[in-house]
Amino acid sequence: MKTLNKLIFPALALLAGAVIPNAMAETLLIKGGRVHTLSEAGTLDTADVLVRDGRVEQVAPSIAVKADREIDASGKIVTPGVIAPVSELGLVEIGAASSTNDYAVTGDSIGASFDPLPAYNPKSTLIPFNRAGGVTRALVFPDIKMWGEGVGDPQRVFAGRSFAIALNGQFDSVVATDLAQKAFTGEAGGLLAGGSRANAIAKVRNALEEAKEYRDNREAIRRGQWRELNHSVEDLEALQPVLEGKQPLLLTANRASDIIAVLDLARQFQLQLVIQGAAEGWMVADRIAAAKVPVIVDAINNLPTAFETLGARLDNAALLNKAGGKVLISGPGYASTHNVYLARQSAGNAVAAGLPYEEALKAISTNVAEVFRIGGGSIAPGRVADLVVWSGDPLEVTSYAEAVVINGEPQSLVNRSTRLRDRYLKPEAGHEFGFKR
């Protein structure tokens, strides 16, 4: 615990479990760290970051301001907080306990209009744990149902809508709603669409065509004076921003030929496509880059787990970046929500496989903020002050977050993992054991 507390200003001691009212922090000065701004200012070897009212005000080698609070970051690394491009944070507590899962619906009644937002639980234990891992914001997406009752029932290729959260655990922590739409193509899409990946593409195409038809004949369709459509009015409404190119459509695709198929679809409908998976993206990296389509990769997954990922390899992110593509790195597939902060480890492995270092940092922050147009992701005047002070290189597995700032507010780094650790570090016999806080 000594190492946890020693460099954080005394006020943070109050933070264990407590919520600090916004009024407490007007200005915050993070002094003397090596700052990766991930903005035009680049990396500053030693710099101060001044935060006022939740936003970055100034980044400079030395700022002579008496701030309300200070964090000494000398010898430390300062970066924007990690932003998860996909997660089910707040929609899942225990994977195999279906009563704690709200990220998927089965049955054929709802698709694109499914919005998991009302299910979001900011008090989930996953939030403080991943915050302690340096994650400050996350996209939350619906997904395929994997566990429990109804898992074999038909599901639509459209999973539904997403939102974004700040990981401060507060009831008002949703920072944006209706951010993007998600659908499954490739192997997963084929399963959902009755057995062929071709039909998954056909279903996405059909939904978009009906959405157009709906847009052009809204009143007649709503009055019921129209042919029967495959999609509900609600689903077709939900697809309007996708059709207008205002909202990203996330499509899963791993095999090179599947990637080409979704690029074609995006071109045809002028979609703002984001590809999730892209295990064989390196094989068609030039096309992805030329189409300016961002890809979300599981950068540590080099397994040919499926025939659609035979080309999976560790330098996928590096090759996509080299071709000029925009790469976003998700948490590892085996722990993509509970341990979404491990995107850092994946990014580190991507660097080991040739991805330039700053590009790897951007892949877990800046690029995510840009693609989904949410705050954070760089340290520059006017930007949301989501910052992390790291003990060392944030992509190293031996480094950890020593201070996490969200919207200018220093956060508690206590979580169930640290609570259980501290209870059992020096076990005491008898009743004191269970009573130890």
Add this chain to the structure above:
Amino acid sequence: MQHHLRCLAALLGAAILVTACGGEEKGGDKEASKSFADLDAFPSTYAIEQSKPVIIRNATVLTGTGERLDNTDLVLEKGRIAKIGEKLRAPRNALEIDAKGKWVTPGLVDVHSHLGNYPAPSIESSQDGNEMTSPNTAEVWTEHSVWTQDPQFELALAGGVTTLQILPGSANLFGGRSVTLKNVPGRSVQDMKFPGAPYGMKMACGENPKRVYGGKGTAPSTRMGNVAGYRSAWLEASRYKDKWEKYWEKGGEAPDRNLQLETLAGVLNGEILVHNHCYRGEEMAIMMDIAEEFDFQITAFHHAVEAYKVADLLAEQGVCSAMWADWWGFKHEAFDMTEANIAIVDQAGACAMIHSDSAIGIQHLNEEVAKAMTAGQRAGFDITPEYAVTWMTLNPARALGVADETGSIEKGKMADVVLWSGNPFSVYSKAEKVFIDGELMFDREDPARQSHSDFELGILNPEGERS
């Protein structure tokens, strides 16, 4: 050092086996062997021979016994670690490697893997890891499920893994026998079997058996049902063992062989090591009492997410724990995770190690240990890299009963050695060269020394290999 003595029970189990049960007998001749392990049924045909001596110069060596040796040379000869020292002379015709700035560790050992029995690609017809047809399938041997062409083996090799245990899955109270392999290409699983390694047997606590069988309307459907299932089986196995021992002692008509009871009896007489999937602290305590009741030893709890809660009991009973660095939350029994688990267990004097249970994790055991080491340091323990390296080398070797042969850089041991580009606990370091029994089995710089399974030929490109 104290930790040298840990896992003593497991080590003794192995020693008894290797010396007393080394297998001169003919296959299946139970009447003469006085053994339940049936070692000669599918004997190892492992045949890696070192083609030329190797000298590695000026390396930073983490020995796996708690020491760090700087600017050190190693000579590998005839499959063994021949010399460790400074300024050693190269044997004739040696492969000479300048390792200045590089690090050397023992070959990594993963005590929990499903490579080959849950291979990639993962398609329905190759899901051979778990015989989910009865709560007790002690009669199955996982080696009979291993697809040796699983391309994940060579990925693990590129991560420095030289020895691994393949376990059956966890749906059953008794899942069957495990097998310990050396990570070399093999046309048969016998070509990969670690010579002289004892067998293990998989047991499973908790959610999985009760869910799988309770869901089918058969026992067990509760944790107490699980325990009744274990005890009933041990009662029967004890009777079987007695019958055979009486026969060996007094002669008469030979009892009928029973494959299921043979494996259980092999546990009871110490030949076969128990590897027990068990998450919760209170279940570990129950399992240790069952072991006491029927007089056998549990070698290791696997996925021991709550081992830190019973670390003192584990130390007392000499039971190892195989753990992840940070996995949690995928089911209720994995909810109480702390990243300091491995360190707390270790520092309580119990035998602790990393394990993967994952074809990705097995490629990055060094990173997983780095995370566990860091969590231990943050908990206030003084844990150095030379100490933490034992969590992926000597300690798992002990749990597999092969610590007298591999798991550390000591003179006379198998020359299972990894040369790292830098500190192995950095995410940027890579295994550059991996030696198994002194032979260079992987070289990151030399495509000719990168094996590809049959599956990978012509699969994405008719003229090339996968990736």
